[in-house]
Amino acid sequence: MNKQSDRYFMGIALAESKKALPDCLPNPPVGCVLVKSGEIVARGFTRRPGSDHAEASALKEYTGSLRGVSAYVTLEPCSFQGRTPSCAVTLIEKGVAEVFVALRDPDERNNGKGIQMLVNAGISVEENVFAEDVAKFLSPYLAIENHDVVDREKFR
Template sequence: MTDGSVHERYMRKALELSKQALPGCRPNPPVGCVFVKDGEIVSEGFSQPPGNHHAEAGAIARYKGSYDGLVAYVTLEPCSFQGRTPSCAKALVKVRPAKVYVAILDPDTRNSGAGIKILQDAGIDVEVGLCGEDVSNFLKPYLIKN
C-alpha cells in the first residue's frame, strides 16, 4: 500500500464518520475526524447535535494519550470562530498534532481558510485536498454558501 493510499484510507474513515452525524448534527454540516498515531486509529469524532462537540472536539475529548506524533484527518476545514461551541482550529492548536489533513475548505465566509491559517500560524503542518472530490460530493448539500 502506498503512503498516499494509507492517508486516503484514514480520510475515507473520517468520511464514513461524517455520515453518522446525520441527521442529528443539522443545521451544522456532518463532519468526521480521525486521529492516527503510529499507524493506528486512536480516536474518532463526528458532528454532534448543535451546541455539542464538533468532530475534532469529540476526537480530542475521547483521546487520553500523548499528542506527540499524532496526525488528524478532518473532512471539513476546522471552524475558526466561536459559535455555540469553541473554535475547533484553536482546540487543535492546543493539542498540537504533527499534521492535519483537511479534505475541503469550508465555504462559509466566517471560516473560508481562516481555520487553516490558525493551524499554520501555530506551526502545524496542514495539507488540504485529500479525498477532496469525494468529500465535497457528500458535503455540498450541507454547506453554507454565503
C-alpha cells in the same frame, strides 16, 4: 506517510461524518480521525448544535499524548468561536502534530482562516485529501450560497 494511507484515513473520517446526520443539522456533518504511528486512535463526528464538533469529539475519546498524532478532518476546522470553542484553537492547544483536511469550509467566517491559524501555529496542514468523495457527500452543504444562519436552515 504516503498518499494511499492519507486517502484511507480520510475515507474513515468520511464514514464517521455520515453518522452525524441528522442530529448535527443545520451544521455540516463532519468526521475526524486521530492517527498515531499508522493506527487510528480515536474517531469523532459532529454532534447536535452546541455540542462537540468532530474534532472535539475525537479528542475527547483519546486520552494519550498527542505528540506525533495526525488529525484527519473532512472539513476545515472552524476558526471562530460559535456555540462551541474554535476547533482550530483546540487542535493547536492540544498539540496535534499535523492536520489533513479534505475541503475548505465555504462558510465565510472560516474559508481558509482555520487552516491559516493552524499553519501560523506551526502545524503542518495538507488540503484536498480524498476531496472528491467528501465533496460528493457534503454537496448539499457546499451548495448553500450564503452560510448565514437563515440559509443554513435550508440545509435541514
